[in-house]
Amino acid sequence: MTHTTEPDKGAHTRDGQETKGEHTKEGRGRKKALHRRKFLGGMAGVGLASVGAAGAAFSLLTEGTRNKAAAADGSLVIPDLLEGTASDGTTTFTLATQTGTTEVLSGVSSTTSGYNQSFLGPTLKWTKGDTVLLDITNNLDEDTTVHFHGAHVPPKMDGGPQNAFSAGTTWEPTFEVLDEAKTLWYHPHALGTTAKQAVHGLAGMIIVEDDSDTSAALPGDYGVDDIPLIFQCLAVDSAGDIKYDQAGYLTSGLSFPVLVNGTNVDDTTLGFTATKTRNRFRALNASPADIITIQRSDGGTLTQIATEQGYLTEAAEVTTIRLVAGSRAEFVMDVTEDVTLQVVITTGWIRGGSGTFDFLTVSAGGSDSPDDLPSTLNTIDRYDTTDFTARTITLSNTGATMKINGSAGLTMASMAMISTTLGAKEIWTITNASQLEHSFHLHDVPYQLISVNGEDPTGVDLGWRDTYEVVGGGTIVIAMEFTDFADDTYMYMLHCHLLQHEDEGMMASLMVTES
CATH class of the missing domain: 2.60.40.420 (Cupredoxins -  blue copper proteins)
Incomplete structure (x- = not known):
């Protein structure tokens, strides 16, 4: 066919080295x-x-x-499923960044990076209610972080820029899995190097399971x-x-x-x-x-x-x-x-x-006859935002410099900072003052779309999101509630997920403190 266009269980280091802001320990074809x-x-x-x-x-x-x-037989390659080791109520997953070579173009060797392999990383499977520990060693020649994109975890364990750890060290974040069944992913998030490290292969999927009737079906x-x-x-x-x-x-x-x-x-x-x-x-x-x-x-x-x-x-x-x-x-x-x-x-x-x-x-190869899908998969209570705290977040640029609320987040100190409190319910108007495409991602908590370019959301846009498109000159309105985690030192991030935009400054910090 023709194709068209609690007590601190925080991260620490086994070798005693400190990181910035934290003590760190790859049918038929x-x-x-x-x-x-x-x-x-x-x-x-x-x-x-x-x-x-x-x-x-x-x-x-x-x-x-x-x-x-x-693949050798032309079939889809399924990433390995990383087995965790359970001990004393905690399941440990061991990852190590490494470099290697991969044929991204046929017959041409590209220098790449991966977790436990030369390109990409294994799939992690977490279960709601479990305590997990990530044993992550940095074998690159520069700082890195590992951000658990979409996960609801403490800011100290989120893998943002403050969690950067240096070459030769090991970071060990640990937390209880509070998320219900969903698909997350993990990737680097250090200042100025996210695009470089991610495009070279540092990315992998996380599957969260739960014991809901929907998951069982x-x-x-x-x-x-x-x-x-x-x-x-x-x-x-x-x-x-x-x-x-x-x-x-x-x-x-x-x-x-x-x-x-x-x-x-x-x-x-x-x-x-x-x-x-x-x-x-x-x-x-x-x-x-x-x-x-x-x-x-x-x-x-x-x-x-x-x-x-x-x-x-x-x-x-x-x-x-x-x-x-x-x-x-x-x-x-x-x-x-x-x-x-x-x-x-x-x-x-x-x-x-x-x-x-x-x-x-x-x-097709299955001979079974599956039951009908459940008529209801989930209960999503839509927010009544009448009493929510309102904010406006403006995405803009000056040439190649990307900004949020007028500030280019090239360093932690230069970022615009949003301060809120545990339990706060907020409604944000995300305004794209540029003519560029942006992909708005919020760490910590999911959000609901309240409007998209002036229109009420419908269909799948009524589901919970953490990343959403903001077209040039467009506006989305989102609502969220800040639950469970507060910290007066460690911050979450909000940013454009076009990685070049993020590295060029379109990132701000989010500080959630106790009421």
Whole structure:
């Protein structure tokens, strides 16, 4: 087909070294001759970010190297599930950053990073109510952090910039899992190096399980009928060098390969042979900037069951699932005949990719007849925001410098700071004063969408979120309640999840203190 465009259980170090602000202790493959991709030169870095410059900044680039490599048999690679070690009521997961090489482009070796491997990381599985400890060693040659994106954890354990730990040291955050069933992910979050480290491969999925009736009724056998899909659209030159900043994105002749679980799918449709009729897919957009839209090649529907922060009130039949950078969604399909899934790439106002790709053929192989999905998946009480504290958060830029409320968060001291108290209920108007695309992410607690560009949310937008699109010149209104955790030293973050924007200053701090 033709393709279109309490007592402190805090982190500490085993070797006694201190970190900044904390004591720290990778069916069948079907080659697609007609896979084609246009490389849409969006804003080449955000220094060109003005309405007048926008049109001039777009250019059509020639196609670059294509990767025909996949798993040995052309099947979807399922990230390893990291086994935790249980002792004295705590489950420990051991991670180590490392560098290596990966063929992001076929036949071309790229220098990459990963957790416990050369690229990406294993999947972690947590259970609500359990106490977990993350034993994370930094084998890079620079500081890093590990942020548990979307998790409701104490700020001291959140993995933000204050939790940076240096090369050769080990960070050991520990906390009780308070989240209900949902799909989270983990990635670096140190000041100025988040894009560099994440695009080179430091990212992995977290699955949170609970004992709810809904969870019991849904597929949950990891790698069998519960399938992770980690999408990345990266910027890579012909030598395999992965770009991450404004200067790199100005390089001529870039390719923007689409990876799924670490495999380039520009010219490859991966295969997954279902052994069950009903299959659950957890989709994560781990791209630095590009927008990912998932759809069926036959135009059929997907049954979405969750947004970033848990189950929807009821299953929703949708034809597309749109994920901005950092966001996630879960959907199920009853596969009684082969289904091919497509991904549509839209550049996020940073020079990036564009195009539609068949990335996965799910072959029918199950003989079971699943029960109907529960009529109700979750109870979501919509906020009455009448008495909520109101704030306005303004996203803007001056050339390549990104700002929140007029401040560029290039250091902790230079960030705008939002101060609130434990138990506070707030309604925020997030105003995009630029013409750039932004992806607004809030640490600590989930939020509800109250309005999107002046319209009431409907459908899946009524679910709980932690990351949401704010278009150029647009506005979203969100509401949240700050629960459980307060600290007068450690802060959460709120920022744009286009990683280049984050590193260029579009980040502010959130201090939650006792009432």
